[in-house]
Amino acid sequence: MHGNLENVSTVQQRIAAVAQRTPKIAFTSLAHYINLEWLIEAFHRTRKGGAAGIDDVTGKQYAENLHENLQNLLDRLKSGTYKAPPVKRKHIPKGTSGETRPIGIPTFEDKIVQRAVVMLLEPIYEYDFYDVSYGFRPKRSAHQALEEVWKATMDVWGGWVLEVDLRKFFDTIDHRQLQEFVSQRIRDGVIRRLIGKWLNTGVMEAESVSYSDEGTPQGGVVSPLLANIYLHYVLDEWFEQTVKPLMQGRCRLIRFADDFVIVFQKKYDADRVMKVISKRFEKFGLTVHPEKTKLIDFRIPNHSERRRERKSNDDDRGDKTETFDLLGFTHYWGKTQKGNWAVKRKTMKSRLARSIQNIKQWCQKNRHNPVRVQWATLKAKINGHYAYYGITGNFRSLGQFRYLVVREWHSWLNRRNRERRLTWEKFNLLLKRYPLPLPKIIHSVFKAKKLG
DSSP: OOOOHHHHHHHHHHHHHHHHHOTTOOBOOOGGGOOHHHHHHHHHTSOSSSOOOTTOOOHHHHHTTHHHHHHHHHHHHHHTOOOOOOEEEEEEEOTTSSOEEEEEEOOHHHHHHHHHHHHHHHHHHHHHSOTTBOTTOTTOOHHHHHHHHHHHHHHTTTOEEEEEOEETHHHHOBHHHHHHHHHTTBOOHHHHHHHHHHHHOOEEETTEEEOOSBOOOBTBSSHHHHHHHHHIIIIIHHIIIIIGGGOSSOEEEEEETTEEEEEESOHHHHHHHHHHHHHHHHTTTOEEOTTTOEEEEOOOTTOHHHHHHHHHTTOOOTTOOOOEEETTEEEEEEEOTTSOEEEEEEEOHHHHHHHHHHHHHHHHHHTTSOHHHHHHHHHHHHHHHHHHHOBTTOHHHHHHHHHHHHHHHHHHHTTSOSSSOOOHHHHHHHHHHSOOOOOOOOBOOOOOOOOO
């Protein structure tokens, strides 16, 4: 059973057209579009293999009686009796520091409802959102954000980069303020009440349910859209409409969810924004991490002004410049094959360490499985790493990753039999039979161009 994608797309196009014609008008009637056909399409757009919520119902189990389940769901939505169940909280590792990030897992049925609402709201906000945001939006990706950062820094010969870290963003979104932002475009009572239910639903952990008047659980289908709405008004609109007109030089904001940097041509502009940005976020209940937020001198290493400054300050650092991190990559200046300066990217040390730690844990857990089975999974894991980190200029980090994976695999295979060691000679023969993928560039993000 499939929903009529053509009809759903037609409705979305109609909503988008109205949003474009009336940018200042709020939508008062949207929920009537959610019918059985709409829910069927929402079901097909919902990932089936995710973890189950508090009811332990998987996507496969829900699909066994799909028509009846969706009809029952639709009846509850139309009558207003639908209740959003508490989300199941899980903690996943955050880097290699031992910290964890809380993830909220809704029930599969609740994911369908959230997807149905996102399908209604996305056409509206895709017209409203600025081009500066790239996270969790249709036809936009982290690699596009990285390319935009590259262009922005290259355009101003590096300039000054304001790297901002928001402390526990998803956990501190103010519900009242978010609802006020939503009301600027959405006045449909059914949709507003559903959003309210998701914001106020409890979090179940260790058999107990807790409630909060702030935060939206990471892991929910609707959470990324709500987060983008919040930062659209708090950051993007403020920067584009209020900050930019006051700047003396060029400046660009690039944001992926709550990760963002601002690139400035002039230090004077960067200093002005640095002074006010914390107060801007505090006004809406958000906190800027004082130690992780910094202004970086990212000017090209042989910049004449930089050389004069260092000569006058008796600076012995030579032509070294600062770096900054974004979306898993460290951004730095390096020479191209033609000898020109260009902004390059390499895998962040912490991300590389995390990836290897995950490989180590997997090899340890699965070391007694047949070698062919291990090989098939390791190939998929390595290719998955290349799929994200395989960008132009990052070949050396990819090679380092593969080298460390090979060492971990050998180490754990060697522990399978205490009496017979797996020498490197034997292991290299095994690698010929079960070769691991060599580093490869998947994303040709930029072509080096001469400055000046």
